[in-house]
Amino acid sequence: MKRLRRRxxxxxxxxxxxxxxxxxxxxxxxxxxILAFRPADPFGGIGRGWTTATIKGxxxxxxxxxxxxxxxxxxxxxxxxxxxxxxxxxxxxRVSERRRNLLLMLVIVPFWTSFLIRVFAWKSILHPEGFIxxxxxxxxxxxxxxSLLYNLGSVILVTVYTFLPFAILPIxxxxxxxxxxxxxxxxxxxxxxxxxxxKVFLPGIRQGLVTAVxxxxxxxxxxxxxxxxxGGPGSELxxxxxxxxxxxxxxxxxxxxLSIVLILAVLAPxxxxxxxxxxxxxxxxxxxxxxx
Amino acid sequence: MKRSRFxxxxxxxxxxxxxxxxxxxxxxxxxASRFGGAWRGFSFKWYVRLFHEPAIWTAARNTLFIALFVTxxxxxxxxxxxxxLHRFAKTRLQRFHYTLIxxxxxxxxxxxxxSLLMAFVAAGVRLGMLTIVLAxxxxxxxxxxxxxxxxxxxxxxxxxxxxxxxxxxxxxxxRRVLIPMLAPGxxxxxxxxxxxxxxxxxxxxxxxxxxxxxxxxxxxxxIKHGATPLINALSTLLLALTFTTVFVSQRLSKSVxxxxxx
Numbered sequence: 001m002k003r004l005r006r007r008x009x010x011x012x013x014x015x016x017x018x019x020x021x022x023x024x025x026x027x028x029x030x031x032x033x034i035l036a037f038r039p040a041d042p043f044g045g046i047g048r049g050w051t052t053a054t055i056k057g058x059x060x061x062x063x064x065x066x067x068x069x070x071x072x073x074x075x076x077x078x079x080x081x082x083x084x085x086x087x088x089x090x091x092x093x094r095v096s097e098r099r100r101n102l103l104l105m106l107v108i109v110p111f112w113t114s115f116l117i118r119v120f121a122w123k124s125i126l127h128p129e130g131f132i133x134x135x136x137x138x139x140x141x142x143x144x145x146x147s148l149l150y151n152l153g154s155v156i157l158v159t160v161y162t163f164l165p166f167a168i169l170p171i172x173x174x175x176x177x178x179x180x181x182x183x184x185x186x187x188x189x190x191x192x193x194x195x196x197x198x199k200v201f202l203p204g205i206r207q208g209l210v211t212a213v214x215x216x217x218x219x220x221x222x223x224x225x226x227x228x229x230x231g232g233p234g235s236e237l238x239x240x241x242x243x244x245x246x247x248x249x250x251x252x253x254x255x256x257x258l259s260i261v262l263i264l265a266v267l268a269p270x271x272x273x274x275x276x277x278x279x280x281x282x283x284x285x286x287x288x289x290x291x292x
Numbered sequence: 293m294k295r296s297r298f299x300x301x302x303x304x305x306x307x308x309x310x311x312x313x314x315x316x317x318x319x320x321x322x323x324a325s326r327f328g329g330a331w332r333g334f335s336f337k338w339y340v341r342l343f344h345e346p347a348i349w350t351a352a353r354n355t356l357f358i359a360l361f362v363t364x365x366x367x368x369x370x371x372x373x374x375x376x377l378h379r380f381a382k383t384r385l386q387r388f389h390y391t392l393i394x395x396x397x398x399x400x401x402x403x404x405x406x407s408l409l410m411a412f413v414a415a416g417v418r419l420g421m422l423t424i425v426l427a428x429x430x431x432x433x434x435x436x437x438x439x440x441x442x443x444x445x446x447x448x449x450x451x452x453x454x455x456x457x458x459x460x461x462x463x464x465x466x467r468r469v470l471i472p473m474l475a476p477g478x479x480x481x482x483x484x485x486x487x488x489x490x491x492x493x494x495x496x497x498x499x500x501x502x503x504x505x506x507x508x509x510x511x512x513x514x515i516k517h518g519a520t521p522l523i524n525a526l527s528t529l530l531l532a533l534t535f536t537t538v539f540v541s542q543r544l545s546k547s548v549x550x551x552x553x554x
Contacts, residue, residue, distance in 0.1 A: 010380045014389055017373035017433055021392050024430040028407035029399075035410050045413060087299035088306050094299070103303070105542070110310050113534050114491050116508050117527040120515050121313035124320065124524070129330075131316055161309065168306075193296060214398070222400020224494060229515060239402045246498065252410060259406050266400060 032263070036256035044250030054257045063241070067261055070237040073152060074220035077159040081167040081216045082209070084160070089171030089208070090201075093178070104172070111165045119229050122158045123149065126230065150232030158226050163219060167212040174208025210273055221265050238262050314531065321524035338525035348526065351510035358421065358506065359489040362428040366485045367478060369429065370436025377437065378444040396434045404431060405498030412499060419501025427499045428492060432485040439484060443477030483541060 036054055041047035092103045110118065125131045126148040136142040148154060182204065186196040202209070224239030231240075238258060245255035321339075325332035342348065373393060380386050396404065408427050409419075417423060451473070455465040471478075493508035500509060514523050 006380075010376060010383065010385065013372050013376035013379070014385060017369045017376075017437065018389055018392065020369055020433060021396070021430065024408065024411070024426060025396055025404070026392070028411035029403075031410050031414060032403075032407045035414065046410075084302060084306055087302035091299040091303040103307075105538075106307055106310070109535070109538060110314070112487065112538055113314065114508070114511075114527070114530055116491075116493050116511050116515070117317070117523075117530065118313070120511070120523055120527065121317040123515065124520060125313055125316050161313070164306065164310075218398055219400055222402045224402050225512075239400075242402060242406060246406065246409065252413065255406055256410060259403055262400065262403060266398075266403075270398065 029263075032256045032259050036253055036260055038253050040251045040253050044252070046252055054253045055260075057254070058257050058261060063258070063261075066236060066238055066241055067265070069152075069235075070221060070239075071265065073156060073159070073235075073237060074217055074223070077156050077163070077220050078213055078217045080156070080160045081164050082212065084164060085167035085171050085212055086202075086209075088168050089175045089205075092168070092172045093175035094180075107165050107168050107172075115162065116225065118162060119158055119226055122154070122161065123230050126154055149230055150235070152231070152235045154230040155227045155235045155237075158230050159220055159223060162226065163216040166215040166219075170211035170215065171205060171208045174205035178204045214269065214273065217269055218266050222262060238265075317524055318528045318531065321521070321528040323521075323524075326521060338521040339529075342522055342525045342529075345522070347505070348507075348510055351505045351507045354421065354505060355490055355507040358424055358428065359486050361425055362432055362489040363482050363486045365425075366429045366432035366436050367482050370433045370481060370485075371440050371474075371478065373433065373437040374440035374444055377441055393434050393437045396431055397438075401431075401492075401494040402498075405495040408495065409498045419499060420504045423499040423501065424496055424504055424506065427495050428489045431492075431495065432488055435484050435488065436481040439481040440474065440477050443474060443480075447473065480541075483537070487537075 035046055037050050037052060039047040039049060039051045039053075088107075092100055092107070095103065126133065128147065128149075130148075133142070133148055136148075137144050142148070178201065182200050183196045186200045187193070191199065222239055223237055224243055227235050227237045227240055228243070231237075238261065242255050242258045242262070245251045245258060322334050322336070323331055324335035324337065373389070377386055377390055377393070404427070408423070408430070412419060412423050452465050452469055455469045456462070460468065491508065493512060496506055497509060497512070500506070511523060511526065514526075
């Protein structure tokens with residue numbers, strides 16, 4: 001009787017969110033896979049019958065080129081974020097507690113400010129009449145006719161700007177728990193500073209690194225606003241193509257087909273990490289187990 | 293042992309990188325010149341013009357209305373979800389429930405936007421304020437649930453048992469003990485839901501339809517149509533609002549932590 005009541009309570013508490021997310025998250029996601037096999041109707045809706053033409057059409061070189069560009073732009077942005085986030089996460093973890101709280105605040109506040117406004121800020125400073133351009137021309141670093149905006153460089157720059165706080169936080173969280181006596185031990189045993197960093201510190205904060213890579217790489221793959229505002233025709237990504245199919249030619253099945261490509265691109269790194277972690281835990285059991 | 297100064301130099305550079313664009317934007321909002329870059333004297337004229345743009349104020353009102361509603365609904369759904377995840381942690385249903393709560397966090401916004409749009413079109417729902425609210429609640433539930441769950445994990449449940457032993461009904465123990473003690477967590481979760489709703493552009497853009505405009509959608513079309521000085525002024529107002537909110541919530545959570553610690 002008591003068990004039955006407990007079960008009833010569980011279902012009562014689970015039902016609201018479970019129902020909502022099934023209706024507005026699970027079913028719509030499944031629907032993307034189904035509707036990609038429906039033809040488009042001339043009024044921007046979804047037609048009757050079934051077709052594989054949309055999926056076959058994705059093999060178009062235009063889409064392949066864009067999928068490839070999306071991958072390497074996301075990869076490059078993630079790499080740059082990591083190069084900046086590792087030293088920053090380390091520094092935040094190593095300063096005195098009062099300074100650490102201030103630094104953490106300074107890292108988190110941009111995360112609270114409007115995403116669109118942060119992208120727009122870059123558009124106006126990279127603008128031909130903007131601040132950065134004038135300084136670079138004054139220093140003779142760029143040609144007065146060169147454009148800093150509307151190219152892949154500006155897309156990567158703004159992507160790094162947007163996602164860097166998300167990369168710093170997990171690395172800081174891991175670096176704060178790291179036992180720095182290990183580095184001293186490595187140095188005493190003759191490791192050079194960089195060697196100690198690479199062979200002791202980096203493996204020690206591995207979990208933070210993995211999280212940081214995922215929180216930058218995955219949203220970067222789906223990025224749409226950044227290339228739309230600071231990118232040009234030569235720097236469109238998958239997200240832009242999906243949005244164009246929705247807002248410009250209103251072909252929802254084709255937008256769905258492109259979304260499937262994006263879903264697969266997002267799933268690949270996630271599954272890779274899961275598989276790696278499972279493999280890892282099978283080969284070397286966690287330290288707590290080896291002690292007992 | 294001497295520590296390398298390199299990480300601290302990078303940190304300084306990163307902070308300059310974070311704040312320089314924001315700073316330039318704020319300074320430019322007071323610049324009389326139509327194009328940033330050259331300083332043509334201090335002026336409030338963009339702010340004055342902003343107050344004469346009725347479209348912005350309609351959008352702001354819509355945004356606020358949506359965000360309040362979304363905060364309320366997602367707090368209820370997220371909290372019940374967190375309670376279920378906490379109390380029945382190990383059942384198979386909860387493991388699936390947890391995956392369902394967690395997955396929306398790792399899905400790129402554009403995918404959520406397109407899938408919701410397709411679902412609304414397939415179901416024949418008219419796009420507008422209602423579809424925006426439905427979409428926002430969907431991505432806010434996960435954040436609320438995880439924040440409240442974090443709070444519950446630090447919670448001492450013997451207090452509830454004590455209340456029950458002293459004769460409180462289950463409902464009374466929830467209302468008089470659990471909810472007041474969860475209040476700071478609920479406030480934090482509500483603030484996150486509110487901010488996410490106010491700030492969301494991508495998902496909103498997909499499910500908004502032609503009639504309903506929110507502030508981010510308005511800002512986006514201003515960016516696209518080059519109303520630069522006005523966006524500078526609007527952005528500065530929004531930044532001031534954000535900084536005040538963060539500051540006040542920091543103060544609040546600090547005073548709560550102090551009271552709790554003594």
